[in-house]
Amino acid sequence: MSLRSPLGRALGAGSAKEGVRHWWTQRLSAVALVPLAVWFVVSMLSLPSHDYATVTVWMGQGWTAVFLILFVLTAAWHSQQGVRVVVEDYVHNSGTKSLALALVTFFHAVVAVAGVFAILKVAFGGAV
Amino acid sequence: MADRPLSPHLSVYRMYRYSVLTSITNRFTGVVLSIGLIVLVYWLMAAAEGAGAYERALGVLSSGPFKVIFLIVLAAFSYHLLAGIRHLIWDSGRGLERAQSQRSAWLIGIAALLLFAGLAWWTHLHWAAGAAGRP
Numbered sequence: 001m002s003l004r005s006p007l008g009r010a011l012g013a014g015s016a017k018e019g020v021r022h023w024w025t026q027r028l029s030a031v032a033l034v035p036l037a038v039w040f041v042v043s044m045l046s047l048p049s050h051d052y053a054t055v056t057v058w059m060g061q062g063w064t065a066v067f068l069i070l071f072v073l074t075a076a077w078h079s080q081q082g083v084r085v086v087v088e089d090y091v092h093n094s095g096t097k098s099l100a101l102a103l104v105t106f107f108h109a110v111v112a113v114a115g116v117f118a119i120l121k122v123a124f125g126g127a128v
Numbered sequence: 129m130a131d132r133p134l135s136p137h138l139s140v141y142r143m144y145r146y147s148v149l150t151s152i153t154n155r156f157t158g159v160v161l162s163i164g165l166i167v168l169v170y171w172l173m174a175a176a177e178g179a180g181a182y183e184r185a186l187g188v189l190s191s192g193p194f195k196v197i198f199l200i201v202l203a204a205f206s207y208h209l210l211a212g213i214r215h216l217i218w219d220s221g222r223g224l225e226r227a228q229s230q231r232s233a234w235l236i237g238i239a240a241l242l243l244f245a246g247l248a249w250w251t252h253l254h255w256a257a258g259a260a261g262r263p
């Protein structure tokens with residue numbers, strides 16, 4: 001039997017190779033997160049103290065800010081993709097599923113934007 | 129509904145297999161790390177607010193319940209990192225034979241425990257130093 005939809009057959013359109021996008025970006029973000037997450041955890045544990053002065057000076061250093069932003073964005077991206085699959089697998093009611101997926105996406109957007117905003121504000125000396 | 133091929137239902141699988149355990153643990157630790165991301169952004173936003181807000185946030189983050197959360201997140205990180213690397217190796221087409229996969233399941237389990245022990249010890253040193261330095 002054919003698994004193609006009637007519409008797909010009528011249009012005669014082939015695969016747009018979009019099917020692997022989620023799979024591929026999940027791997028891409030995973031590969032990026034290996035060094036970024038290890039760097040972040042080691043950095044946090046290497047800081048002599050977590051008081052305000054130490055942390056803001058550390059965050060303000062150019063490469064620290066850059067890698068911190070990359071880490072937050074990549075982690076939010078990877079997390080969104082992972083939690084999305086969890087919702088898709090365990091929430092079966094289609095209305096609830098759509099709502100949950102929308103909330104997961106909005107929530108991760110807030111996390112990513114807030115994280116980047118906070119790092120840039122500290123890095124540019126906006127936090128006094 | 130039934131005129132298309134359906135995947136066998138979950139109940140046909142033996143749920144105590146190592147492959148089921150490593151898979152669900154990777155998923156669960158991933159969700160834990162997503163929650164850890166919220167704590168990270170809370171901490172970053174506090175630093176962006178200024179010294180007063182940061183001190184208040186640090187007070188919350190160094191409380192007992194948050195120390196437990198940090199240890200849980202570190203444990204989740206230890207496992208998810210190694211299990212993720214195992215998945216990436218699988219994706220390259222290597223290590224998929226049953227014996228290899230059983231061996232790597234044991235390997236990442238033990239390595240994750242060792243990694244967590246090391247990270248927890250390092251964290252403990254931090255907390256001990258912080259407690260000593262506090263007035």
